[in-house]
Amino acid sequence: MKKTVICLFTMLMACVTLNTYAQQEPRIPEASSTQTIIQDFGLGKITITYSRPNVKGRKIFGGINPYGQVWRTGANWATTITFSENVLVEGNKVPAGTYSLFSIPAKNNWTIILNKTVKQWGAYSYKQDADLVRFNAKPIDVKEKRETFTMAFANSTTKTSDLYIIWDHTAVPIHMQTDDDVQITANIDKLMQGDIKKRPYFNAIQYYYENDKDLKRAMQWALEAEKLEPKAPWFKLWKARVQLKMGNKNAAIATAQEGIKLAKESDDDEYVRLNEAVISQAKD
Numbered sequence: 001m002k003k004t005v006i007c008l009f010t011m012l013m014a015c016v017t018l019n020t021y022a023q024q025e026p027r028i029p030e031a032s033s034t035q036t037i038i039q040d041f042g043l044g045k046i047t048i049t050y051s052r053p054n055v056k057g058r059k060i061f062g063g064i065n066p067y068g069q070v071w072r073t074g075a076n077w078a079t080t081i082t083f084s085e086n087v088l089v090e091g092n093k094v095p096a097g098t099y100s101l102f103s104i105p106a107k108n109n110w111t112i113i114l115n116k117t118v119k120q121w122g123a124y125s126y127k128q129d130a131d132l133v134r135f136n137a138k139p140i141d142v143k144e145k146r147e148t149f150t151m152a153f154a155n156s157t158t159k160t161s162d163l164y165i166i167w168d169h170t171a172v173p174i175h176m177q178t179d180d181d182v183q184i185t186a187n188i189d190k191l192m193q194g195d196i197k198k199r200p201y202f203n204a205i206q207y208y209y210e211n212d213k214d215l216k217r218a219m220q221w222a223l224e225a226e227k228l229e230p231k232a233p234w235f236k237l238w239k240a241r242v243q244l245k246m247g248n249k250n251a252a253i254a255t256a257q258e259g260i261k262l263a264k265e266s267d268d269d270e271y272v273r274l275n276e277a278v279i280s281q282a283k284d
Contacts, residue, residue, distance in 0.1 A: 032075035032149075039153040041161055042178030043187075044085030044096070048163075050074040052149045060168040061105045070113070070123045073103045073165065074149060078120040088177040089114070092133040099132060103165070103172075110137045110172050140171045159211055181211070192221070201225035205238045209245065218242050233263035233271035240278045249282040256282075 032051040039046045053075040058064050065071050072078040079101040087094050090112070098118050104111040114132045117125075149167040156162075159181070165172040178184075188204045201221050208218040222239035229235060236259030244252035259275035 030076065034076070035151075037151060037153070039156060039161060041083075041087070041156070041176070042085055042158065042180045043183060044083065044180075046084075046087075046153075046161070046163075046176070047082040048079065048101070048151055050079035050101075050149075050151055051076040053167075054149070055145070055147050055168050061170055062107065065105055067106050068104060070126050071103050071105060072120075072123045073101050074151075076121070078102060078115075078118075078123065078126075079151070080118055081114070086179040088179050089133065090135045090137070090175055092135055093179065094133065100126075102126060105139075108139070110139055111135070112137050112172075112174060137172050137174055140173065142166065142169050142171045145169055146171075157210065158207060185213070196224070197228065199224075201228075202234065202238070205242065209238065209242055215242055215246050219246070231262055231266070233259040233266070233268055233275065236262060237271060237274050237278065240275065244278060244282050252282045253279050 030051070032053040034049065034051050036047065036049045038048075051074045061067065080098055081101045082098040083094060083096050085096050087096075094114060099114040099116060100118050100120055102113040102115055102123060104113070111134055113134050115126065115130050116132050117127065117130045120126060145168060146166045150164075152164050152166065154162050154164055159178050161176050163174040163176060165174070184207065188200070188207065192199050192204065199221075201224065205218045205221050205225070208214060208221075219239070219242050222235060222242055225232070225235045226239060236255050240252045240255040240259060243249075243255060256275040256278040259278075260272050263269070263271035263275060
C-alpha cells in the first residue's frame with residue numbers, strides 16, 4: 001500500500017511538472033539584456049532600469065547613435081530613473097518620481113534629459129514639451145573599451161553620487177546631490193532627544209563632520225559617546241577627526257593616541273590604522 005501511494009504521488013508530481021512546462025511560452029533572449037541598478041542615496045534610493053546593447057564592431061557615437069539626435073540612452077524601452085526622494089541633478093531640482101532618461105550625444109558636450117513620460121519604446125514618441133529638465137554634461141574619453149553599454153554609480157557618499165553613462169570609449173558623468181539635509185538634520189535632532197543609550201552618536205557625528213555642519217555640536221556628541229563607551233576606539237577616532245577639523249592639532253594627536261591604545265588592547269588593527277592616519281595628518 002505504501003509503495004502504491006508513493007508511486008501515485010510521483011506520477012502526480014510528474015504530471016504537474018509537465019503541465020507547468022507546457023503552459024510556459026517559448027522564450028528567446030533579448031539581443032540587449034536588461035539591467036536594474038539601485039543606489040542608496042540620502043534617505044532614499046535611486047533605481048535605474050535600462051537595456052544594454054553591445055558595440056559589435058560598430059562605430060557608436062557619431063555612427064549608429066548620430067550626434068545631435070535624441071537617444072533612448074540604451075536600447076529597447078527608454079531608460080527609466082526613479083528617485084524615491086527629492087534630489088538635485090547637476091544643480092537642477094528634481095522631485096521624487098520616475099522619469100525617462102534621454103540624451104543627445106555630441107562630440108564635446110552631451111545634453112541629458114529627464115522626461116516626464118515613462119514607458120516609451122525608443123525615442124520615437126519622445127516629446128520635448130514633456131521634459132522636466134535638460135542640462136549639459138561633458139563626455140570623457142576612456143582608454144579601455146566598454147563593449148556592453150553600462151550605467152554605474154561612483155563616488156557615492158551620504159549626500160552626493162555620480163552616475164556614469166559608459167559605452168565604447170566614452171563615459172559621461174552626471175553629478176547628483178541629495179535635497180534632504182533639512183530632513184536628515186531634523187531626524188538627528190529627534191533621535192538625540194531619546195534614550196541616551198540608543199542615540200545614534202556614530203552616524204550623527206559622521207554626518208556633521210562629512211557635511212561641514214556644526215562641529216561644536218559634533219564634539220559635544222563625541223564627548224557624550226566617549227562617556228558611554230570609554231573603551232571604544234571608534235569614538236576616539238571621530239573625536240580626533242573633529243578636533244583636527246576644528247584646528248586643534250595637539251588635542252587630535254592626544255585623542256588618536258588614546259584610540260590606538262584602546263584598539264591595540266582589543267586587537268582591532270583597523271582602528272589602529274585609522275587613528276594613526278589622524279596623527280599623520282595632524283603632523284603634516
